[in-house]
Amino acid sequence: MSPAVDTVGAAEQTPELAQPYKELGLADDEYARVREILGRRPSSSELAIYSVMWSEHCSYKSSRVHLRQFGEKAPKTDILLVGMGENAGVVDVGGGWAVTFKIESHNHPSYVEPHQGAATGVGGIVRDILTMGARPVAVLDSLRFGPLNAPDTARVLPGVVAGIGGYGNCLGLPNIGGELYFDDSYIGNPLVNALCVGVMRADSIKLAKADGPGNLVVLFGARTGGDGIGGASVLASANFDEAHQAKRPSVQVGDPFAEKVLIECCLEIFAADLVVGIQDLGAAGLSCATTELAAAGTGGMDVDLDRVPLRDPTLAPEEILMSESQERMMAVVTPERLEEFLAVCGKWEVTATVIGTVTDSGRLRMTWRDELIVDIPPRTAAAEGPVYQRPIERPLDQEAVVGVDGRGLPRPRSADELRTTLLRLAASPNLADKSWVTDQYDRYVQGNTVLAQPEDAGMIRLDESTLRGVAISTDGNGRYTRLDPYVGAQLALAEAYRNVAATGARPLAVTDCLNFGSPEDPGVMWQFAEAVRGLADGCQTLGTPVTGGNVSFYNQTGTTAILPTAVIGVLGVIDDVTRRTPQGFSGDGALIYLLGDTRDEFGGSEWHAMHGFLGGRPPAVDFAREKLLAGVLISASREGLIDSAHDLSEGGLAQALVESCLRGDTGARITLPEGSDPFVALFSESTGRAIVSVARGDESDFIGLCATRGLPHTRIGVIDLLVPELDVQGQFRISLRELRAAWTRTLPSRFER
């Protein structure tokens, strides 16, 4: 005998029954609103639906009022085929091709259970991309951990990396980029942001809506189990305390093989045009898929929950509704095409079950053991959740942080001190070689990877039938954002934009993952509001619309929040991938140019980080300069005037030179600009800069290009294949062997026994 189930009828008859809405994360007034919407108390299944759909994670209740700016300030563009609000934005990249991309966080689960948390983070974003009708073609990961030497980093980092690799490699998705930074504030709050890119023909976009009364609702993919129940509301919307172990069962468990088969099955279904609408099951599982599909479509749906295939037959209907079991999809199929649909699923041995019907009743009705257990207007759960205007207040210590600018830190002056500083920075965790991590990811699978990490941006050929490709980069600097959230978010945008342009691609569109502390802290909310405002303004100026993304709040331990971390992904298009510009020096005798202006800017810099210092103002952003620089980099790539390009960011010119030399194994003789302060020239983090190498025969054309457009350019050196060293003339020389040893040793020496 199964226990008695709370039905709609029972709810009507027992209006005063006490319900555990607080435990499920609903506030008093939110619960009252549910009662008002329904005109009675909710059944326990309805309560489950509202609690997960109105969680911070699903409803964006604290961020929504701010995120509106992305729409209000959106630049005029005709490249956006699908904008914010769908599973992912879709961009027209020309030639009849469309690309969809989105970044999403899986931070809290990755702390509790690093391997599974990170793996299912990849799985979730891949399904979002697939849902749009696209073949997923690449992933990138933006990661943040506590200090390299913190004990917990040894647990979390290898687990996260193995999880990302284990899942992504098994799906056959090349991992082409991302970032990895360490900071004290991420102890106990690692950030795992996964980005996926998908490719499709522009006329084959799929949308998440249940249209057409009488059409069938099909659940397909993995069976529903007890994993991840309450994941959305409990895990993503609460801080961890010491008792976090108790939450382990809330983390979902991934099965990449099931997802790989599901991908191929879906692509075959799309190719045969067998669905009216489709939605993946992610956070809030069936609750989310049914309410969202119904809300976006004709408006009603009848579901028989008994038909949901279960891994665990003892699950109660509330648990089935909240389960976040992975590798599941929901499709809306006409009765005429059902047989074909099921045949494709059969071929791939994917379980597919009709669980409901689209109606025009305006209600989402669910039955269980022949009793009505859910009867709600689906929009109220999916689209009309609570919206909060959270209190905002500039943190009290903000002035103090900005006011102490680090001028007192002893700057290296002698040649020897500068040499030591360069080596120490190159070996510092944030700047050191990341191949210990990235070598665990397959970058070659699918055979379309044109550029992969550590290149400035990853680049993918859309398909072997074309030379058209896309480049994508993610960037985000929590230190800058802590000093000035408005500017910090813009700096992340500017860097990702610059990275894409450095490869020769034209930046088109933006996705963002906003990782912050508790929205109930007015100081955090100020950081968030400023960052969103900065990003929206920046996107407007650059002409690159935000197409979608994700907000992750509650990344904090006690009252201490993480560095506000806005991770920005920029997507660009390149007409001919054979024109790509790589990062590494190659041609002997080629001239090295520094593009842009260098100022004395060290706020938030890696040099400050090396001293354990954070204060002052971050580097200034100049979007006009960024556009100018990008224009020159793209034109130079098209006209074949440059052999390499590398943007300048953390670690400044010194680090860019290190990376361009070591990308291959190529020496360079550098002469710092006349009259410059060597320390500032080498280590300042002024933005809007890049280094390029130019073959001697192309020098005058390249200079002409810069001069015509008004971009400052300084010849700073020459590539020397015969002498394997970085020679900063008049200052110091470092052999590439010594440089490589310093740069590559940091991560392996921590993680290899």
Add this chain to the structure above:
Amino acid sequence: MPVPFRVGVVTFPGSLDDRDAARAVRIGGSEAISLWHADASLHDVDAVILPGGFSYGDYLRCGAIARFSPVMESIVAAAHDGMPVLGICNGFQVLCEAHLLPGALIRNDHRKFVCRDQVLRVESTATRWTSDYREGQEIVIPLTNGEGGYVADARTLNELEANGRVVVRYLAGNPNGSYRNIAGIANEAGNVVGLMPHPEHAVEDLTGPGTDGLGFFLSLAGAPA
């Protein structure tokens, strides 16, 4: 012009490099025919490639389930009759599980997945898949696997060495703990070859470390049937 070979590329559930292998076949001048794991027919192909991936999820042992698929029954029979068969990565694991090749592939000794541009030496050109190379030629092709450590008993290893059946060997560092740096081997007749590195990911300058892998696909078309 030689008549193009018809080369079958098998797709198991969980195959990942099947489309890539088919592309390499085409670039090599042959025709690629896709074969489905559940279909026993080889559709009159002249040769077969078992691509990389995680067939059936590889949850039991890599290649252990794929071995029992209907298409494999036909491939084993055809291989015994001399049909050229190439197993790459997971395909190599399947060939070992199917006993078309001796030995086994185990988890990398460093316990991590590895993706790198691997230097190899071509030790034998007397196979249907390597005749386009020079003996002793050094080539660079990507290696991407988690379970690529080649192991076999000493007698088998000695036999492989003595009969020129070690086809490619790792240079510049053993990436996975393979015995005697073995990256790929052949059967006695030289028609069946398995290797862990991915020659199909080194067929275009644009998307790989070079075109050193192309020889595997050219050998087939160049060699007398």
